[in-house]
Amino acid sequence: VNYNGNTSQPGMEQIQPYRANTDPLYIVLGNPNLKPSFSNNVGISYNSFKILSEQVLMINGNFGFTSNSITSNVVTDDAGKTTTQAININNKTPINFNINVNAGRKIKGINLTMDAGVGGNYNYSISNNFLNTSQSFNYSLGPSIYKYADKYSIHLSLRPSYNTSS
Numbered sequence: 001v002n003y004n005g006n007t008s009q010p011g012m013e014q015i016q017p018y019r020a021n022t023d024p025l026y027i028v029l030g031n032p033n034l035k036p037s038f039s040n041n042v043g044i045s046y047n048s049f050k051i052l053s054e055q056v057l058m059i060n061g062n063f064g065f066t067s068n069s070i071t072s073n074v075v076t077d078d079a080g081k082t083t084t085q086a087i088n089i090n091n092k093t094p095i096n097f098n099i100n101v102n103a104g105r106k107i108k109g110i111n112l113t114m115d116a117g118v119g120g121n122y123n124y125s126i127s128n129n130f131l132n133t134s135q136s137f138n139y140s141l142g143p144s145i146y147k148y149a150d151k152y153s154i155h156l157s158l159r160p161s162y163n164t165s166s
Contacts (some may be wrong), residue, residue, distance in 0.1 A: 001042070001043070001044050002042070002043045002044075003038065003040070003041070003042050003043075004007065004040075004041045004043075004077070004088050005038065005040050005041070006038070006039055007036045007037070007039075007061050008036060008037045008038075008039065008040050008070065009036050009068060010031075010034040010035075010086060011021050011058065013073070014030070014031060014034055014070065014108055015030045015031060015032055015034055015101030016030040016088035017030050017042075022051050024081075024146070025049075025080055025081050026081075026082050026105045027081065027082070027083045027084070027085075027139075028083075028084055029083060029084070029085040030085070031086050031087060033075055033085060034070065034086055034087070034088060035068050035071045035088050036068065037062060037066050037067065037068045037070050037088070038066065038067045038068060039065075039067075040064060040065055040066070041062060041064040042062070042063050042064070043060070043061065043063075043065070044058065044059075044060070044061050044135045045058070045060040045061070046060075046157070047052065047059070047128065050143075053106065054101065054106035054111065055104070055105040055106075056102065056104050056105070056113070057101075057103050058101070058103075059068070059099075059100070059101050059102075060098060060099070060100045060160050061097070061098065061099040061100070062096075062097060062153060063095070063096075063097045063105065063133070064095065064096045064097070064162035065088070065093050065095045065096075066093065066095075067093060068088050068091075068141065069088065069089050069092075069093070069094050069124070070086055070087070070088060071086070071089055071124060071125050071126060072085065072086055072087070072089060072125065072126070073083050073085050073086075073087045073126040073127075073129070074097070074125075074126065074150065075126070075127075075128050075129065076126050076128060083130075087126065089124050089126070089131075091103070092113075092122045092124045092133075094121070094122055094124055094138070095121065095122050096119075096120070096122075097119065097120055098117065098118065098119035098120075099117065100116070100117040101115070101116045101117070102114070102115050104144070107116045108119060110146070110147055111146050111147065111148075112143060112144070113143065113144040113145075113146070114141075114142075114143055114144075114165040115140070115141070115142055115143075115157075115159055116141045116142075117138070117139070117140045117141075117161075118138070118140075119135055119137070119138045120135065120137040120138065121135065121137060122134070122135045122146055123135075123149075132152065134165070134166070135165070135166055136163065136164065136165040136166075137164045137165075138161055138163050139161060139162045139163075140159050140160065140161035140162070141159070141160070142157065142158045143157075143158060143160075144157040144158075145157075
């Protein structure tokens with residue numbers, strides 16, 4: 001089991017941006033009240049190998065979330081002028097996760113492994129003062145066959161995946 005936490009300070013361009021008059025239809029506003037975000041990531045892994053049967057089981061997973069995340073509030077008016085400002089999202093927490101399982105054993109001269117994985121994330125943004133939620137998931141499953149010898153190694157893997165986004 002492991003944990004990693006880190007802070008992300010807002011950049012100067014988010015607190016007080018340089019005003020460029022090159023594009024009057026795209027205005028960037030500063031936010032001196034912007035707070036740092038804090039990301040947390042927890043990982044867990046389990047590995048087992050039985051020498052006589054050459055049986056392996058590996059399970060790995062991660063879960064992460066960000067408090068006080070920094071995103072952009074983008075507002076476009078009827079004339080087509082876009083104004084953007086970095087803000088903290090306090091009532092929603094972006095998350096991401098993944099789980100991978102690998103199990104296999106030796107079968108008469110070849111090693112056969114079955115891999116499976118699931119991953120996903122939720123992210124948030126603001127557009128025209130409305131909260132937008134994006135989510136994506138990835139699912140995968142497939143076999144691997146491998147052979148290790150003194151002078152060569154061969155690894156053949158097929159791991160199709162299915163992705164969803166909304």
